[in-house]
Amino acid sequence: MxxxxxxxxxxxxxxxxxxxxxxxxxxxxxxxxxxxxxxxxxxxxxxxxxxxxxxxxxxxxxxxxxxxxxxxxxxxxxxxxxxxxxxxxxxxxxxxxxxPEGYMKISTKTRETGNPYSVDANEGTAFLQSLPESKLSVADYTLFLGCTQIYREKDEIDSLLKILRAAGVSFRIPTDQICCGSPTYRVGDEAQAREQAEKVTNLFEEMGSDEILVSCAGCFRMLSNDYEVLLNNDPKFKIVHSMEFLQELIQEGKLEIRRLEAAITYHDPCHLGRHSGIYEAPRQVLSSITGVELVEMEWNRKFAKCCGAGGGFRSGRGEDAVAIAANRVQEAEATGASILVTACPFCLRNLRDGAQSINSQMKIESVESLLAELI
Known part of the structure; x- marks a missing residue:
C-alpha cells in the first residue's frame, strides 16, 4: 500500500x-x-x-x-x-x-508461452523464418511486429512488408520475437512485464539494433515510454512508429500511391495518441492519398473515444469491450465516411467486432492495409 x-x-x-x-x-x-x-x-x-x-x-x-x-x-x-x-x-x-478471470489469464498465458494469446512461440513465429528479411544480419531498421499482428493479424504484417519493400527500406525481422510486456504491465503484473522487457532489450542488443520500427501502438508506448520506468535506465534504442516512418517515406517521394475516391475517418489509438502524442502523422499519410477526403469524428485527437479493448478490458469484459467499439463505429458512421481507419492492430480487431455486432457496413482498415492496396 x-x-x-x-x-x-x-x-x-x-x-x-x-x-x-x-x-x-x-x-x-x-x-x-x-x-x-x-x-x-x-x-x-x-x-x-x-x-x-x-x-x-x-x-x-x-x-x-x-x-x-x-x-x-x-x-x-x-x-x-x-x-x-x-x-x-x-x-x-x-x-x-x-x-477477474480474464485479466489474470493475460499474465498466466504470458508466463507460460511468452505471449498473451497462449500460442506456442516456436509455432506462432515459424512463418517469419520464410521471410527474406529474417536472414539479414545487418539492416538500417529492425522490425518489431508485436503479438497481435503475429498471432492474430498476419495480414497486417503482409501489408507493412509490401510498403517497406516498395519504398526500398533496409530492414530485418527477428524470428524469435516475444511479447513486449505491455498486456501484463496493464494488468498489474509488473514483474512479468519487466521480464519481458529485459528479454526484448537483450534481443535488440544481441542483434546490434539501433533503430526499432514498430507498427503496434501498444508496443510503441511500451518500448518508448514504459521500458525506461520498468528497467530504470535510459532508452538504448531509437523507437520509431510506422506512422511517422510512412509519413517520411511519402514526403521523400519513395512511394507511388494510386488515387482513391473515398471519405475516410481516423480513429486515434489511445496508446499512440493520448499516451504518445502522435496525432498528425497518420492524418498526413491519409491526406496524401489523392482523392481522399479526411473527415473527423466529433471526438478526435486527445479527446478521441477509446475503442474499448485496452488495459485487459477486452479479455476481462469481452462483450462490454465490443459494445464500446460498436459505439465508436456509430460515431464514425455519423461522419458520412465509408472507411474507418486506425493505426493499432488491437483497435482494428475490436472495431471490426464492434461493427459486426451491429451489422455495420463500415469498412474498417489499418493505415498500412489501406496504403498496401494502393501501391
Whole structure:
C-alpha cells in the first residue's frame, strides 16, 4: 500500500469535488453506468483503502480492473488519474488478490508461452523464418511486429512488408520475437512485464539494433515510454512508429500511391495518441492519398473515444469491450465516411467486432492495409 500513499491528497480532493468530468467519455462508465467504474469512483476507493475503510478484495479488484487504460480521465481532469489507477492494479496483483478471470489469464498465458494469446512461440513465429528479411544480419531498421499482428493479424504484417519493400527500406525481422510486456504491465503484473522487457532489450542488443520500427501502438508506448520506468535506465534504442516512418517515406517521394475516391475517418489509438502524442502523422499519410477526403469524428485527437479493448478490458469484459467499439463505429458512421481507419492492430480487431455486432457496413482498415492496396 505504500506506493499508493502519494495519491492520498488528490484522492481526497477528487472525492469531495463534485465535477464528474472524468465520467463523460470514460469507456467503462459509459458501458457499466455506475460511478464506481469512473476514475472519480476509483479515486474514492483508493482514499478509503488508505484510510482502512476498505480492504483489498475481489470487489475492489472488480472495480479497479474495469479500466481500458485509455487516459481520457487525465484529459478531462488535468490530474494523472490513470497513473493512480495503474498503481492500484499493481498493488492488487502484488498482494495476491483474486483478479477477474480474464485479466489474470493475460499474465498466466504470458508466463507460460511468452505471449498473451497462449500460442506456442516456436509455432506462432515459424512463418517469419520464410521471410527474406529474417536472414539479414545487418539492416538500417529492425522490425518489431508485436503479438497481435503475429498471432492474430498476419495480414497486417503482409501489408507493412509490401510498403517497406516498395519504398526500398533496409530492414530485418527477428524470428524469435516475444511479447513486449505491455498486456501484463496493464494488468498489474509488473514483474512479468519487466521480464519481458529485459528479454526484448537483450534481443535488440544481441542483434546490434539501433533503430526499432514498430507498427503496434501498444508496443510503441511500451518500448518508448514504459521500458525506461520498468528497467530504470535510459532508452538504448531509437523507437520509431510506422506512422511517422510512412509519413517520411511519402514526403521523400519513395512511394507511388494510386488515387482513391473515398471519405475516410481516423480513429486515434489511445496508446499512440493520448499516451504518445502522435496525432498528425497518420492524418498526413491519409491526406496524401489523392482523392481522399479526411473527415473527423466529433471526438478526435486527445479527446478521441477509446475503442474499448485496452488495459485487459477486452479479455476481462469481452462483450462490454465490443459494445464500446460498436459505439465508436456509430460515431464514425455519423461522419458520412465509408472507411474507418486506425493505426493499432488491437483497435482494428475490436472495431471490426464492434461493427459486426451491429451489422455495420463500415469498412474498417489499418493505415498500412489501406496504403498496401494502393501501391
Amino acid at each position: 505504500d506506493r499508493l500513499e502519494k495519491y492520498e491528497d488528490w484522492a481526497r480532493a477528487c472525492m469531495h469535488v463534485r465535477c464528474g468530468f472524468c465520467r463523460e467519455n470514460c469507456p467503462a462508465y459509459s458501458q457499466l453506468q455506475l460511478d464506481s467504474y469512473a476514475a472519480k469512483g476509483k479515486m474514492t476507493i483508493l482514499y478509503h483503502l488508505l484510510k482502512g475503510n476498505l480492504e483489498l478484495d475481489e470487489a475492489v479488484a472488480e472495480r479497479i480492473f474495469a479500466c481500458t487504460s485509455c487516459g481520457l480521465c487525465d484529459v478531462a481532469c488535468g490530474y494523472n488519474q490513470s497513473e493512480a489507477i495503474h498503481e492500484m492494479k499493481t498493488v492488487l496483483y502484488d498482494q495476491g488478490v483474486a483478479l
